[in-house]
Amino acid sequence: MTPLIRIQHEDFSLQDEIDALSAGRADIGAVVSFAGLCRDENGTLAGLELEHYPGMAEAEIGRVAAEAAARWPLMGLVAIHRYGLIRPGDQIVLVLAASAHRRAAFEAADFMMDYLKTRAPFWKREHRIDGTLGGWVEAKGEDDDAAQRWEQAP
């Protein structure tokens, strides 16, 4: 199972990714996907600008994916992260985990997202509808806590 990792500006289609994963095989029973969308909490957002570290983004998501593949019996794993200007309501990130059964697929997708949030080198900045540039979005402590859930006891 080779994880598919894409860093791109273009939007993506969940159904296309699932179809590509399951084409020509019938051993996948469960596909869990996470789609992260651009939220506008106050009605003042023109869009989020996503800066990323080319090269490291692919490498780091690849390492997270390899960890997921080592922990769960996966038959497919996709991670797509967009960069550039993303409008409110638009898709930012997709994680898709396929397995024979649902438990592995749910856990792997959940794990991937927790680690993507804290390890993938992306930074969000707000562009406001009044034309001004907002601040850089601050990292949340709860994301670190979420990632901690997956640490195995020594």
Next chain:
Amino acid sequence: MTPLIRIQHEDFSLQDEIDALSAGRADIGAVVSFAGLCRDENGTLAGLELEHYPGMAEAEIGRVAAEAAARWPLMGLVAIHRYGLIRPGDQIVLVLAASAHRRAAFEAADFMMDYLKTRAPFWKREHRIDGTLGGWVEAKGEDDDAAQRWEQAP
């Protein structure tokens, strides 16, 4: 938030369902979806025939969805279950949960699937490629155990 429940023979598109959920709004940050596919474990399956109890299927999935909506702050909840003959590799069921943040979306989708498995009135029977009719698929004890995880302490 009104859950969308559909019992149909036709296939579905995850991306269409997500787009419909998020159209014209920007408060959804996370959409978790589960797609269940028809597995052929031994290479002998022509398809699964899904029988259902019309009326009760919609009602029961509606009750499960109402429970999920009461437990998590959801902004969208979709459950689509197909009936009739489903070919190996094809989609059978879709659950999609949308929320501001990912934890609620993950848990609600997970909960929905565990309860759909044990409460939705659907029954699977195997059709084999040699033309014979296989047995009815047997319910798994592990599905009951999975549903039990969500029972709240009295």
Next chain:
Amino acid sequence: MSTAAAIAAAGTRPVRIVYFAWVRERVGLPEETLDIPADLATVADLVRWLKARGEGYQTAFANEAVVRAALDHVHAKPSAQLGHAREIAFFPPMTGG
């Protein structure tokens, strides 16, 4: 005389009974409307009454603990009161999803 008393006096009431999957196959039909004794109190009572109707029912309900029931589209335990249920369903454990 109350409605309930009238039904009890009449001795029977009509209910629609529906069967699914292998319960349907063993009973031999997908549904039927039966006049059931008004004094059948629970789902389990109805199952015992059905089993007395013939071999198909006996095979279908051979292991009563396995067969599930629903009253008017709501899951019901063997001990559940039939009440005024109009449609009673019997089926194997669900295997959807």
Next chain:
Amino acid sequence: MSTAAAIAAAGTRPVRIVYFAWVRERVGLPEETLDIPADLATVADLVRWLKARGEGYQTAFANEAVVRAALDHVHAKPSAQLGHAREIAFFPPMTGG
């Protein structure tokens, strides 16, 4: 004389340093190639050396505990050895996903 000893004797070695998000804005450039002293051992040592270069760096690294680093595309703690890293990155905590 070993390669390491040769580098140490030369006194400096060239590394590419890249900056992202508000670290990039405060430093005032997205990347630069600098000849750093060969005796800088850790990421923290490099940060201290950079801060001596000017105000932009001082602002960027005002709170050293907040800024993250990567050595050749791999996350590194302040105590991590620079080793033979060719590309060293500094950036705020990630906010992707």
